[in-house]
Amino acid sequence: MSEAPKAVVLLSGGLDSTTVLAIAKRQGFTCYALTFNYGQRHKFELEAARKVAESQGVAEHIIANIDWRLFGGSALTDNIEVPKGRDAETIDQQGIPVTYVPARNTVFLSFALAWAEVVGASHIFIGVNAIDYSGYPDCRPEYIAAFQAMADLATKSGVEGRQKLQIHTPLIEMSKAEIVQKGLELGVDYALTMSCYDPSADGLPCGHCDACRLRLNGFEAAGSRDPLTYQ
Amino acid sequence: MSEAPKAVVLLSGGLDSTTVLAIAKRQGFTCYALTFNYGQRHKFELEAARKVAESQGVAEHIIANIDWRLFGGSALTDNIEVPKGRDAETIDQQGIPVTYVPARNTVFLSFALAWAEVVGASHIFIGVNAIDYSGYPDCRPEYIAAFQAMADLATKSGVEGRQKLQIHTPLIEMSKAEIVQKGLELGVDYALTMSCYDPSADGLPCGHCDACRLRLNGFEAAGSRDPLTYQ
Numbered sequence: 001m002s003e004a005p006k007a008v009v010l011l012s013g014g015l016d017s018t019t020v021l022a023i024a025k026r027q028g029f030t031c032y033a034l035t036f037n038y039g040q041r042h043k044f045e046l047e048a049a050r051k052v053a054e055s056q057g058v059a060e061h062i063i064a065n066i067d068w069r070l071f072g073g074s075a076l077t078d079n080i081e082v083p084k085g086r087d088a089e090t091i092d093q094q095g096i097p098v099t100y101v102p103a104r105n106t107v108f109l110s111f112a113l114a115w116a117e118v119v120g121a122s123h124i125f126i127g128v129n130a131i132d133y134s135g136y137p138d139c140r141p142e143y144i145a146a147f148q149a150m151a152d153l154a155t156k157s158g159v160e161g162r163q164k165l166q167i168h169t170p171l172i173e174m175s176k177a178e179i180v181q182k183g184l185e186l187g188v189d190y191a192l193t194m195s196c197y198d199p200s201a202d203g204l205p206c207g208h209c210d211a212c213r214l215r216l217n218g219f220e221a222a223g224s225r226d227p228l229t230y231q
Numbered sequence: 232m233s234e235a236p237k238a239v240v241l242l243s244g245g246l247d248s249t250t251v252l253a254i255a256k257r258q259g260f261t262c263y264a265l266t267f268n269y270g271q272r273h274k275f276e277l278e279a280a281r282k283v284a285e286s287q288g289v290a291e292h293i294i295a296n297i298d299w300r301l302f303g304g305s306a307l308t309d310n311i312e313v314p315k316g317r318d319a320e321t322i323d324q325q326g327i328p329v330t331y332v333p334a335r336n337t338v339f340l341s342f343a344l345a346w347a348e349v350v351g352a353s354h355i356f357i358g359v360n361a362i363d364y365s366g367y368p369d370c371r372p373e374y375i376a377a378f379q380a381m382a383d384l385a386t387k388s389g390v391e392g393r394q395k396l397q398i399h400t401p402l403i404e405m406s407k408a409e410i411v412q413k414g415l416e417l418g419v420d421y422a423l424t425m426s427c428y429d430p431s432a433d434g435l436p437c438g439h440c441d442a443c444r445l446r447l448n449g450f451e452a453a454g455s456r457d458p459l460t461y462q
Contacts, residue, residue, distance in 0.1 A: 034301075067295035069266075072341050072349040103345035106385045108340040111301050118303040138385045146381035147285035152339045153374040 004030045005170070006059070006121035008112045011035050013048030014195040015215050016127035016171055019183035021056050024125045025168045026186055032119050033061040034112055037066030038104075044203040048194035055192055062120070064111060071104070105138035110166070116165055116197055117155055125168045131175050144169055176218030184224060191227040204231045234261055237352035238399070239288075239343045242266050243373045245426040246281030246446050247358035250414040252287050254401045255356045257417055263291040263350050265343055269335075270299030275434040277404055279425035283308045286423055291350070295342060304334070336369035340378055344396065348386055352398050358420030360402045360410070415455060422458040 002078075007029035011017045025032050035049040046063060053061035105128065112124045128139040137143065148167050155165065171179055183190065195215045196205030205212050208231040219226040242248045255262050264287075266280040277294060281455035284292035336359065342354045359370040368374060379398050386396065402410055414421065426446045427436030436443050438461040451455040 030408065062300055064298035064301060067293065067342075069293055070295060070346045070349065103341060103386050106381070107338070107341040107345055110334060110338040111298075114338055115301045117334060124342065139435045140384065143381070143384040146377075146384050149335070150374070150377035150381045153371065153377050155334055168448065222380060 001108070002062050003205060004028055005123060006030045006032060006116075006119055007051055007123035008032045008034055008106050008116045008119070008121050008123055009058075009125040010050075010127065011049050011053060011061075012044040012127075013050075013054045013193060014127075014211070015054055015176075015183070015193050015218070016129060016179060016189060016191070017049075018052045018056075018125040018186075018188055018193045019179050019186070020125050021052065021058070022120070022183060022188045024168070025056060028171070029123060031056070031058045031113065031125075032121060033058040034108075034115060035061065035063045035064055036066050036108060036111070038071050038120075041083040044196075044199050047203075048192060051192040053084055055189060059204075066107065105136075105143075106147070108204040109151075113155060113165065121166070123166050123168060124172070127171050128169050129171045129174065129176075131173065141169075141172055144172070155174055175221070176214050177221035180218045180222040180224060184222070189227075204229060235259055236354060237261045237263060237347075238356055239263045239265055239347045239350070239352050240289075240356040240409075241339050241343055241358065242280050242284060242292075243291075244276040244281075244283055244316055244424060245356075245442070246407075246414070246424050246449070247360060247410060248280075248411050248422045249283045249419055249421070251356050251358040251401060252289070253417040253419045255354075255399070256287060257364045259358075260354060260410060262287070263346065263352060265346060266290040266292065266294045267297050267339060267342075268294055269297040269302050275425045275430050278434075279423060282423040286420060291431070292345070296338075297338065302338075302419075313316065315382070328457075333442060334369070335365075336374075337378070342381055344386060347396060354399060355396065356399045356401070358402050359400050360405065360407075361404050362404065371402055372400075375403070376418035397421060406452070407445050408452035411449045411453040411455060415453070420458075424459075431462050437462055 007024050009021045009024050009031045011021055011033040012035065021031060021033060033053040035046060037046055049063065050061070108125065109124065116124055128144060130140055143168060151165055151167065194205065195211045197209040197211050198206050205228055207216065218225055238255050240252045240255050240262045242264040243266065252262060252264065264284040266277060268277055269408055280294065306363070322452055323350055340357065341357065347355055359375065368411055375398060382398065425436065426442045428440040429437050429440050436459055438447065
């Protein structure tokens with residue numbers, strides 16, 4: 001019997017990445033979960049990621065620190081107020097939300113690429129979504145395709161004769177309701193996850209930021225109930 | 232008078248990146264120098280980078296820590312012996328040197344991309360070189376072009392109507408001798424720099440690793456003398 005193929009899975013501890021981890025596991029991959037601490041306000045995400053990784057039995061889980069100075073200028077890391085309420089996300093003049101973190105997915109995928117080479121994985125899973133998402137430029141399919149093309153040239157695996165690394169985006173065409181349904185089918189315990197951009201001091205999600213609203217709408221459209229307690 | 236354009240310059244403290252910083256300055260850019268501490272054996276590089284950044288009067292210099300666990304499996308960060316001697320670099324079966332660090336330039340350029348957005352820079356300088364180099368896949372022109380294409384889609388600046396970010400590789404077609412000549416013309420003090428993969432405990436370069444040999448040959452071919460004292 002051949003060994004199970006290995007995959008690096010980017011895991012924030014939120015609803016999407018937790019579902020992606022369950023999908024990768026179901027597809028037969030031995031999973032290496034990778035989480036980043038970049039001075040985000042929502043540190044409860046890190047604790048959620050730890051619980052999720054443990055509950056899903058990953059081979060290894062790394063929480064890597066990232067120098068927050070390189071990620072300044074976003075409502076998630078800086079002193080800008082996280083937008084709330086029915087008007088959803090505050091966007092800037094070019095239509096980009098203020099919660100956008102500069103080049104975040106590029107940095108995350110680059111580290112996944114590095115770690116994949118270290119552990120001998122030929123697969124990377126990332127929970128980007130181009131349907132019910134916040135309008136970040138680095139969640140679009142054309143961005144992922146360009147990263148894949150770059151990765152093919154960047155690494156040892158890009159050199160002829162090796163298995164090329166493959167980036168998987170299983171959620172990219174799914175609605176939030178479909179993501180929730182998929183996760184529930186796979187037995188994901190969403191009570192362990194945390195999506196809120198701005199939780200209370202004791203870790204309760206706000207229910208009003210863009211991430212909470214997308215999540216709550218997703219559960220409702222899926223005909224289910226979010227197991228989290230909100231503020 | 233309009234403000235000088237800003238550039239993020241990747242600065243290792245070695246000969247190439249120090250020359251690149253001088254070139255960016257001469258071209259009129261206000262420079263933001265970015266150095267990484269990733270558990271490399273050659274920590275004297277970091278001290279060299281600090282001295283170089285100070286001597287060249289950069290606007291800001293960040294030395295960012297990178298989780299070394301994500302960069303395992305290279306002679307530069309792991310317990311593999313750094314190759315020495317006339318046979319130069321030890322390569323693996325696919326022709327990649329053992330000093331190759333997984334996805335290193337991809338991670339470095341990704342952080343440069345993030346910081347460029349933070350400081351409002353539309354330019355990134357990196358000292359990759361495809362002539363007198365060590366055979367790393369992520370030093371090739373086609374790799375840089377692919378990263379540029381990805382960057383165009385990754386960030387706010389990639390969204391229509393904004394100035395696109397531009398990656399500059401002024402050394403990519405230069406021989407090591409030409410790089411040394413260029414730097415000397417620009418008044419670079421190469422005594423501040425450090426290229427060695429495996430310096431002594433008191434910071435003297437070995438003179439025998441691939442980086443030292445390329446450097447010494449470069450000075451010789453340029454008809455000059457390396458100001459460093461070797462072991």
